[in-house]
Amino acid sequence: MSSSHAKAPYYFVPGPSKWPVLAGSSLLLTMLGASAWVNGLSWGSYANLAGVFLTLVVLYNWFGDAIAESESGQYSARIDVSYRWSMSWFIFSEVMFFAAFFGALFYARSITMPWLADLDHKVLWPDFSGQWGNAGPAGTIESFKTMGPFPIPTINTALLLTSGVTLTIAHHALRAGQRGKTAFWLFATIVLGAVFMGFQAYEYIHAYHELNLKLTSGIYGSTFFMLTGFHGFHVTMGAIMLSVVLFRVLKGHFTPDHHFAFEGAAWYWHFVDVVWLGLYVVVYWL
């Protein structure tokens, strides 16, 4: 346990804080802006981006407070357990969010497609075959090519799996008190994540320009981009978390047995990994 630990209260309860209500207000601005933006109002984008920016500023300060409390030894072991529970449940909620989109993909492929192509539906769509990766029965969607697993997604799989390993090395190093080694492998993990995102961006450009595969490409394009897009967003979030952790490692935060921020970010990273494996199989392979 850290040396300052002895002083920690039984369960630290923070005093009044202005951050939550400010975060709520900036989210209101964000969402009002978003509503206006999607409806083509000129002020919408500014309001939305300002809202996002303000939210980030608030969160930065808020987390700053929490880090300061942690580093000043206010957090007892019991608080550590609270963080563990909360991170696990948060990740569970993320799993369910992805489940909605995986469910949509599954439903569209195994229920909607055969349905639209069956004998009864010849009344409406006489020539529809229902092959997965089609442009929909109405002929209103430009034709496109589907995305296969080679080469980019496979490289990306390798990248993410490797990043899981490097992160584990970093964790072992932290537990052994080797700060330099921790920072190095953590940095390597973030770089792998960034390269992954680079490839992903390249893949999107390829899809739009060479395959004519777009977000508007029927249910195939919808599920493809929403699933991979949300995954990419989560990789970015994970990379940001890891960067913050790296920064804190460099600043000398954490001890070999008191470093939940590191572990939480690592759990998240592994979760993002697992989601990718699911994507790799059901979006690219099948």
Place this chain on the structure above:
Amino acid sequence: MSSTTVDHAHDHSHDHAHDHPHGFRRWLFATNHKDIGSLYLWFAFTMLLSGGVLALMIRAELFQPGLQLVQPEFFNQLTTMHGLIMVFGAIMPAFVGFANWMIPLQIGASDMAFARMNNFSFWLMPPAAILLVASFWVPGGATAAGWTLYAPLSTQMGPGMDMAIFAVHIMGASSIMGSINIITTILNMRAPGMTLMKMPMFCWTWLITAYLLIAVMPVLAGAITMTLTDRHFGTSFFNAAGGGDPVMYQHIFWFFGHPEVYIMILPAFGIVSQIVPAFARKPLFGYASMVYATASIAILSFIVWAHHMFTTGMPVTAQLFFMYATMLISVPTGVKVFNWVATMWKGSMTFETPMLFAVGFIFVFTMGGFTGLILAVTPIDIQLQDTYYVVAHFHYVLVAGSLFALFAGYYYWSPKWTGFMYNETRGKIHFWGSLIAFNVTFFPMHFLGLAGMPRRYADYPAQFTDFNQVATIGAFWFGLMQVYFILAVVIPSIKGGKPAPAKPWDGAEGLEWTVPSPAPFHTFEEPPVVK
């Protein structure tokens, strides 16, 4: 040694600054679970009145056939917003308010696990409410697609729809954070000696409810995100032309929607399970089976969603599966009802207002449960789906169920909150008035539904007039009873009255009754030890 003293003194003054925050900061920056609980309760009651006013506008229009007060497009907005506001703005936050107030007190914790995040959960609600209510004034008005926001009707809506989507996103985030907080508090902060199986039922039901919330709110977020991208970014999730399917929306929505209705009833079961033993002066019958029944309801709730979709034309196997699964839920729910009755059996009962509302709850909720069971029978549902029978069913379980349990809980715990006893006579007037007016409002709707009156109708065939008139009269009466509640019961008991003892109910048990009334700002800073 001296340094310790200094430290202590410092700690003390430091604590004091936290101890009594005053003015607007106390509420805006609150990290105290009791203050945040009160904020939630006030917010929820405000929303109940707002949603209630919308309901009264609906009922006023339906007083007679023909169009008298509102255009049909506005009527649909009223219906939709009434549903959304009541579900997400009134009932759910009210239960969260109870959780905030009572869970730390019941398990002997000093506060919620994440006090600041707790405040964030609350301060997400007003922005969401602002988005929802403001949407009435944007071009095209609020969303009029029904609270279920079915595609592709939702695709036709104006900007009000987007505001509703974003509002639901925000409320979803709030619910998820609130639930994480509740689960963590319960799992990690129980006083030494309080094992899970010694925990008060209210905590158990909330533990399971929070789990349901975390499991299904993200799914709702996914569904409405797809609606958003279908509306504005050209995706085809719910559009057959591109290979999507409107029915897919319904599957995703109801995968959330059905557990959601249990989210709104399980904490009610918890409240009632606290109150009945207290006034029967006898321990809760079958504590363990209550826990198992709650868990079974939660688990079953994930596999029954398509009973809302019997008329969409599912394969026969699916219809049968969902019919049987749905009907099974009556078994654990029945266990609860039987246990309550057995708790009362050979007790030594008194009937103060909390008990009246609890008994009223059991009685009327069961009626709603039985109509649910009747709806679960596929062929009958095909006759009754989207008629007023369904409206009757869910108001029996939501108003006489969830809302009555909330009232029961209010009367039971308000002495602990305010330090004063409410006025018993007025409480009884509120109970009897509400019970009778409730049945006058919603009982005739069963007949309307059986006879075939569709829901979400701004105008109806003249044969339905009489029962509609009765319902409208009942609705205004019921509304008045709630105004009476706030003016004659709640506000006076905040201002003063008979001081409440630490334990005003002689049969009540639990740690919350070991602290003074009103509960001090800080409680259980050192955890009590439970035998």
Place this chain on the structure above:
Amino acid sequence: VVDSQGGPAVRQLNLQTPVTQIAEQIYSIHNLMLVICLVIFIAVFGVMFYSILKHRKSVGHEAATFHESTAVEIAWTVVPFLIVIGMALPATKTVVAMKDTSNADLTIKVTGMQWKWGYDYLKGEGEGISFLSTLATPRTQVGAPGVAPTEARGDNYLLEVDNQVVVPVNKKVRMITTANDVIHSWTIPAFGVKQDAIPGFVRDTWFKAEKIGTYRGQCVELCGKEHAFMPIVVNVVSDEDYKKWVETKKKEMAAKADDPNKVWTVDELKQRGEKVYAANCVACHQASGKGVPGAFPALDGSAVVAGEKAGQMAIVMNGKNGMPSWKATLSDTEIAAVITYTRNNWSNKSAENIVQPAEVLAARK
């Protein structure tokens, strides 16, 4: 008010009188369920109220201390389980029967549209018949906020249509449902039939009406503002009457099928257009042509109506935002007529004041 023939009765308490076997089964399952539920209800609450009366402190009852009994708890888990299964079994047979749409004598496709129904007789006697069916109750009976109805309400207020579906008695009729815009739902309570009509998909259901008569239902899936104003009326007739109806309907259709190459005068088209407008457009754009500000644009004084006819034709035929596409539902002559009508009505005096059916036909290609 008196009972509606084939619709709801005044102060009706139970399901509508069944006229198919399925509806009859539903009726009796419902009654059975009701009785079982009532019995359980009375048993459970009989016990509860007995206890409330006898086991209260004010009559001096002392509290017992028991708080569990495994045997009792198992019993009241198992017994309800058995009851529930007992309830579901008879329903299972009906579910299976309801889904069996094979071997139909007559197949009719019904298309839900905002806000009317389209019917196409696909197979069986009468094949080829097709028509639209809209609310026949005049708006003068409905009224509007601030405007009292000027006409007394009829017995079938909101339950009457201009073109009824006609089917022969004692024949198995398969209904195929679909929709053009949003989900609607087609139901006739007396038949025990309700099936959502889903845009882009077809679903089916069936009925075999056993009694001659007129039967009424209403759209039961929220479909926008006129959701309450798109009723369904099915006329069940004898075999002979059905044959007669098919004949007259076919003749009527042949006569109505306008020659798209006929050249019309402005007045002729205006006259025809007024009817088309009243049946299709008035719900949104209003009789006054003023629309509903913020929701539905005005046609009176509209730039589109005053401008080139090609622009207006494109919008009417292909739709725009909330405006549906009328290509499929209106004939060339009807589209030409209604456009000509709007160009010469209210305060409108458009420069290009007439559209001929041939132009619409050309624009279709």
